[in-house]
Amino acid sequence: MKNIRRRRRRRRGRRKRRRRWRRRRRRRRRRRRRRRRRRRRRRRRRRRRRRRRRKRRRRRRRRRRRRRRRRRRRRRRRRRRRRRRRRRRRRRRRRRRRRRRRRRRRRRRRRRRRRRRRRRRRRRRRRRRRRRKRRRRRRRRRRRRRRRRRRRRRRRRRRRKRRRRRRRRRRRRRRRRRRRRRRRRRRRRRRRRRRRRRKRRRRRRRRGRRRRRRRRRRRRRRRRRRRRRRKRRRRGRRRRRRRRRRRRRRRRRRRRRRRRRRRRRRRRRRRRRRRRRRRRSRRRRRRRRRRRRRRRWRRRRRRRRRRRRRRRRRRRI
Known part of the structure; x- marks a missing residue:
């Protein structure tokens, strides 16, 4: 209408x-x-x-x-x-x-x-x-409840883990207190399973070896956010290989920057401007390098102000 x-x-x-x-x-x-x-x-x-x-x-x-x-x-x-x-x-x-x-x-x-x-x-x-x-995907529980009600309760707890991916810190503390009154020994093992949900459901015999790897994740909190995205797409065997590759790439980049600063102390100011422009556009790098060679004195004063800003970024990394 x-x-x-x-x-x-x-x-x-x-x-x-x-x-x-x-x-x-x-x-x-x-x-x-x-x-x-x-x-x-x-x-x-x-x-x-x-x-x-x-x-x-x-x-x-x-x-x-x-x-x-x-x-x-x-x-x-x-x-x-x-x-x-x-x-x-x-x-x-x-x-x-x-x-x-x-x-x-x-x-x-x-x-x-x-x-x-x-x-x-x-x-x-x-x-x-x-x-x-x-x-989990099809949800057919109405016909199986008559014969297997005891095992369905265990499956309902696994579905609650999916909801904890968004808010893991708040919901874990509230549910731990309620389950400690009923079963305290089994709940401690389930807390560790919430971090690795797919691996431990298939392999339940290797629980002691995976406890040591959890301590490494607590030290590096920035990498936890990246691992949450990978848990959904790819599974445990590939996580170990990617962690090693990232460490190698970051170490190589830091060594190359130190060598350039020792050899070319006067040209450090030119490279600092290039690093900021790489994030915006990569095609403008080659055109601005030719213009910097002509105007060296005017841009040295601006380079001193940009040194302080880069020191703050190094601390964040």
Whole structure:
């Protein structure tokens, strides 16, 4: 209804211009046709996604048949039984297109249901470990609460760690006091896991070796901010290699600056101006070096004032 009121206001004030708006509206209709083409492109993108999903189906079936028949035939039955339980959950959610692909696989697995009833008790424990990672993204808790309510409480604590990434200092102190009354020994180990969440969930046997590395992080607080960005993108093995490379690069830069100051004491003032202009634009460096050679006396007075400003920046680094 807001669009109808705006059109009435334009027609009331300017009656002579009604013809002009009609001519312009015809031209705008052509532009709208171009916008419809853009919408068609979005529909094409959806079709491409469907084709990609179909190719994945063919590749997965070929690879699984070769590896399972030659090496391990017993594990084939275990993996297929786990997928049948997931299909029951996806039948209720008909909004997703992935369910249709999995329904075709159900027809082939119905013939082997007699063997699954005998081995369900031994394989339920293994399914719980692999479903923990998938529950975080898909959140399917309503159907599993009836059988496994005790293990869900542990998973809820892991979801709270994700909220602590933004405010780690304030929320850790408040929750530690409440958990110390119930379990004091287990909470101390969980505090260290909050810093490295992904590594310790997979490797729980190497807890003592990682305690020494935590002390190094407390000494250098500036590097903690950079590590938070890397935890989300890349995982623990690559963090160690990058720390070593950064230390080498910073040491090489400091040695080169000291050698230049000892050899060229008169030219120090020229290089200080170049360092400030590198941050703004790199193309203007070469053009201003030629002009500095001509005007040496006028710029020496300004260089003395800039020496004091650079000393403050060295302390911050």
